Amino acid sequence: MTFLYALLLQVQLAQPCEAHDSMVARLSQIYGESRIGIGVSGPRVVFEIFANPLSKTWTIIRTSPSGISCLVATGFGWEMDEIGISI
DSSP, X not given: OHHXXXXXXXXXXXXXXXXXXXXXXXHHHHHOXXXXXXXXXXXXXXXXXXXXXXXXXXXXXXXXXXXXXXXXXXXXOOOOOOOOXXX
């Protein structure tokens, strides 16, 4: 269990973080991704999902109240489901 905790800590410390505007610009310029979703977790953390419908790449970032965004996950093969529900 200690090994797993140490590994998770290393992954968390290795997460790329930067100013929100800078990260969003990078996702757009390099990967052609734009925001397709946003949500709040707890009282003070925002999660956003970015995707490129042509290349099917995607990225999830979390942003703290200080305006610093950190990479949470990236991948490929993104597909949107049309569920017909509006909130």
